Amino acid sequence: MPEDGAQRGVRDSLLDGWGDLTQRQEAVDVRPGDPIFLAPDYRVDELLSLYVQSARFRRHTPETKRNYATDISLFLNFLWGRGYVWTQAMERDLEDFEHWRRFAPSNPRIIGGSKWNRELAALTGLYAWAVKSGHMPHSPVMMKDVFSRSRGTVLTVPATKAKDARGSNVHWLTPRAFRRWAEVGLRGHTREGLPAAGWCGRLEDRNVAFADLLYSSGMRRGEGGSLLTFEVPQRRLGGGRYYVGRIAAAVTRSKKPRTFYVGSDVVGEIETYVDSSRALTVRKAQQAGRYDNLPAMQIVTHVTGGVKPTVHWQDRHGNPVERRLADLTVGQRLTLYSEGRYGPEPLWLWLNERGLPFHVDSWEGVFRTANERCKLVLTPPECFQRDPHRVYAPYATPHSCRHSFALYMLVVLNHLMDQRFGLTPEERRDFRLLYGDPWHMVQNLLGHASRETTCEIYLAPVADLQLRALLAAAPDAGQPMQTSLDSVFARLAQESEGIQDVDDRMLPVRGATE
Structure with missing residues (x-):
């Protein structure tokens, strides 16, 4: 049985007569x-x-x-x-x-x-x-x-390795295409941009906050999906547009820790989720006794800071245990709880409707449902099953949020260097020598060991474009960054393959009513 089988709802009656199952597994080195x-x-x-x-x-x-x-x-x-x-x-x-x-x-x-x-x-x-x-x-x-x-x-x-293999299924969403996808797919808006009558989104604030987190930070599904509550940066007065956090080495693909940056508005969404629907879900789970008999529960007593933060907890026998935060695996994170005002509370950030950890793989279902809703709402009825190459609705996956983050950051960094900073060619060369060019910065943000992965896969559509020419016309400085760059992304989408943008048919109709 999986280590978290009890949390997933495995019935005790299925294990009658197997009370020593754990000991049997350990004897033959069978691990969860x-x-x-x-x-x-x-x-x-x-x-x-x-x-x-x-x-x-x-x-x-x-x-x-x-x-x-x-x-x-x-x-x-x-x-x-x-x-x-x-x-x-x-x-x-x-x-x-x-x-x-x-x-x-x-x-x-x-x-x-x-x-x-x-x-x-x-x-x-x-x-x-x-x-x-x-x-x-x-x-x-x-x-x-x-x-x-x-x-x-x-x-x-x-010898039989296929030569026609596609390197990766990569696609991107421009900022406004992603906003449209989230509004329709996750928030239940209509084609006109209004809340649908009778819409009752299941944990809507949680789903939107998670999708925005991936799009804003470039984290992988497993990295963002396994965050603990105290790993989310806290907003503060005058904190700026972005906040800094740290991804634990054990949950990254490279097994190396990485710094991430997340938008201030996204941190606010997560805080709202934690203080509202998540808190209510936890309280209901406590009242229902769902946390009373979890066999793998570890009660965290405190977390020490410093260069190497360490998590301290007590095991089921009351023995003290400590692990470096960077070394906590996904399986260990699932079992961590803290003692709250009304009893144990999960430290796993994202919870399901029963108040138990929402597993990383389950996010695929959330995105799939959102894609289906976008297709249903935004595709004109007369166009269903006509031209398979004509798409009227944006489509997203957890990993496409990461691809889109890379595209967005590349455009923004080039914009800052060319427009906002007003660097001359000589100054830009000096800037590159000190900090690296935008491609190198995006590579570090994504945590790629190879520049080729960043350039040839994640940012292939724009690898041969002269962004300086694309960004020749500076936008109005009074506009928000994403809005002011919409025209740049629209042009990229027109000239590049695989980048999703919205057109007039996908935008809400101004002044429309239900």
């Missing part, structure tokens, strides 16, 4: 989140259980573990249909599997090159471990050497 493979005859594959306990597999993120387990299962079922197990697989089996997955006319769900490469990576890791551990003489995954231009070295890759 480890996948268990069952054959079609309901037998557990012991070798696969050893593989998921290996250091090679456990280094993956929880999301990668889930994806790889699913990918491996598909190949195992394919082999089972041929009458043998995965340790008997040959090169021809993998070739036939690729044909079925990617090209077979009889397959109703053919996959693309990117998905195949992920499945191939999962199988490559499995069979490399099996050969190294002595369970197989050789791997059915053939390898070849290729020269990497970006790294300047020779790499060994699977």
